[in-house]
Amino acid sequence: MLKNTGGKPTQVKIYGTIDMAADGPFKNATDQGVRSLISLPSNTTLIGVGADAGIVNGRIMIKGVDNVIVRNLTIANPCDIAPVWDPKDTSTGNWNSRYDGLNVDQATHVWIDHNTFTDAPRTDDQFPKENGKLKQCHDGSLDIKNGADYVTVSNNVFKLHEKNTLVGSSDSTTSDDGHLTVTFHGNLYHDITGRSPRVRFGKVHVYNNYYQGDRDAKLYPHHYSIGVGYKAKIVSQHNAFDIIGAKECGDVVEASGSSGKTGAIVDSGSLLNGVALGLGGESCKFSTAVGWTLPYTPVVLDASKVRESVLRNAGAGKLSVR
Template sequence: MHVPHAYFKLLPLAAIFALFSTTASAKDWPSGYSKCADEAGVCQVGDQPRLVSFGARDQWVVKPQKGVVTCDKATFGSDPLPNKIKKCALGPLVTTTPPPGGGNTGDASNEAAPATGWAGYGKGTTGGRGAGATSIYTVSSAWQLQEALKRSGTQPRIIKVYGNIDMASADNGGKFKSASDQSARNAIVLPSNTTLIGLGESAQIRNGRIVIKNVENVIVRNLQIVNPCDIAPVWDPNDGSSGNWNSEYDGLVVEGARHVWIDHNSFTDFPDTDDRAPVEKGKIKQCHDGALDVKKAADYITVSNNLFELHSKNNLVGSSDSASEDEGHLTVTFNNNYFRNVSERSPRVRFGKVHLYNNYYEGTKGKGIYPHKYSIGVGYKAKILSQNNVFDVAGAAACKDVIINPGSASKTGAMTDSGSLLNGSVLSVGPGKDCAFNSAIGWQVPYAVQPLPASSVRDSVKRNAGAGKLQVR
C-alpha cells in the first residue's frame, strides 16, 4: 500500500476512528498498532517509513514517519485532543509496492476515462486531473471527507480515501437517530471536476451514499462501498401481490450528471446481508435500495471493472416508465464488471442507449442469500447493445432465465446481442428466439472498441474487477 509523505493535506479537527475497529470502548491508537511513546517521548521507528499515530481516546492523527520521532504536535502537525495526554503507536510499513492483482504502473488518481466507453466520448471525463497541490486531499474520516468536498469550488480536486470512512462515526454525529437524520448526514455529494479514489487495497465507505447530481466530469475509483442500510424502511401494501418493504439510499447514484466514470470499485451488502434482517408482515424487512443507479437524463457514463456482489436490486438505468425526461439520454456503458451473487437488475434499463460488453455474471437459481432471478432487464424503450458477456448461472437453462422484460408486457424495449454465452452455450437473443426482443435498437456505438472474446472474459474479469487493483500515489 502506498501512502504519500504529505499524508494529511487536510488536517483533522475531529475524531479519526480505528481502521476497521468495531469495539465500543475508546482506544488510544488504531487497531493493530503498538504503543511506542507517551506524549513528548520518542519513537524508534527505524529506517523504513511506517504509519505512526498520535492521539488518544479514539482521536488520532496518522502520518508516515521514519527514524527517531518525537511524539508531539509539532511532528504530526495537528493536536487531535487538546489539553489531554496523548500517545504514539507504530503501525504498518509504508511501501511503494503495487498491490497484488495487476493495475497500472503510474498514479491512477490522474487517469481519464478510456475511449472505450460512453464516459470517454466527446470531451471525455478527466475528473480532478490537473488539480493543484492545495486541491489534493488525503482523508480518513467522514469529517475530513466532507471538508474536502466543501473546498476548491469547481476547480479540479482529487480526494484520496485511506482506511474506513464511516458516515455514522462520532466525528460526523454518531449513529443515525431517525430517518431525517440519516438523510441529512449520509450523503457524500461530489462536485464537478472531482476524482474520489481509494488508497491501497482496503479504502472503504460505510453508511454513506455517494451522490453525483447535476454536475459534470466526475470519477470514482478503487473504493469498497458498503451499500447503505436504511434505518427506517417503509411498508408498501400495494407493492407486488402481497406488499413489500421499500428503502431509500443507493450506494452510488448518478442523477442528471454528464461525463462520469465509475471504475474498479467493490459494491456489497456485507456485513448487513438480507439474511440478517428481521421478517415483518411476512416479508424480509429489506433495508437496501440500489447499489448503483443512473437516472434523470444522465449522459456519458461508464461503469467498468467493478465487483457487484451480495445484493438484490443492483443497477437501475432509468427510474420509471413515466420518466419521459430520460428519452434520448441515459447513454451508459457497462464493461468488464463482475456480478457475483446478485439477484436482479444488472442492469435493468428503461429508455437508455446502454452498451454491455465483457461483463461476467455468476450466481445460482433458487437458493442462497441472494438467489439469481434475472440479470439484464429490458424495460420500457430500452435500447441495449450486448457483446461478449458471459453468464455462469447454476440452474439457468435458457436465455429467458437471465434476460427478461421485468415490467409490463405492453411496455417493451429492444436488445441485440452477439458473442455472449450462457453456461457455455450461445445466448439466444432476437426475434423468434428464446429472448424474443426487438433487435432494432436504433443506434451504433460512437466510439472504437474491440471486446475480448467470450472465452477470455471469465478469467479476465475475475482477475481485474473490484477495488484494490490500482496503484494510487
C-alpha cells in the first residue's frame, strides 16, 4: 500500500514497467495476494511517464477512499496462479480467478483515464483445459462495485480479454442501488468477449466508445458488449460497434441476467456496422425507464466520427507527462 499522507494530495509517477513479481515468482495464492497488491489512498494520482510506463503481475485496488486518479499506464491483467474450479458456476462448471487489473470498491470520485488493459503477453490460448474448460487465470480488467460512486472511465484501451468490466458485483448487493454513478467515454474495446460494461443497479452513461471485434474469432470471440443487468439504468449515446458477424442490436446489447431481474437502457445515435443500432427493435427490447437524466451536458461526437477519434486518442502513451 502506498503511504497514507493524511489527506495531502500526492502524485506518484511511474517510469518504465514495474513487475510486482520482480523478487521471484509467486509461491502460492497467499503470496500472490500480498505481493501483487497496489493499494491507493485518498487524494492520490498514479500516473505513468512516457509510452512504456506500466505494471505487470500486479493489481490496483482503490477501496473505501475518495479522489483517486490513474492515468497513462499499461496494465497487464493479473494471472491467478491458482484459479478455483466451481462445478456450480454455469451448468457445466467454470474456472474462477481472483484478481482484476484494477478494482474500484466503495470508492468515490475516481478517474481512470488513458490506460491500456490487456491479457498480453499471457493470453488465454496459452493455458490448458481441465474439467473440460479452459483453465483461465484472468478475472476482470476493471471492476466497479460495492457502492462505488462518481467514477469516470475515459480514453482507455481494453483489449484481448474475456470478462472485462462489471459495474455492480451481484444481484444480491442491493446496497449498490442508488450508487454506481459511472461514465464510460472515448474507450476502445478491441477483441473483448463481453462486459463492456455489464451493469447492475448503476446509473451509467456510455457514450462515444468504439467497439471492434469478431464473433467467430478463435481468441476472445465477441459475445456481447453492453450487458443490461438487474436494475441497470444505462444512457447510451453515439457509440460505434464494428463487430464482424454481428447482424442485429441483440448481438451487442444483451439482457445479462434472469428474465425476472431486468434493467433499462436508452440509446441515441449509436451505429452497428455503419447502420443504426436499432435498440428497441425485435432483437433488442428493453425497458426505457432509466429514471434519471444526465447531470452534465457532454460534447458528443456523431457516431460516424467515433472510430477515428478513439483510435487516435485512447490508451497509454498518448499523454505528454513530465
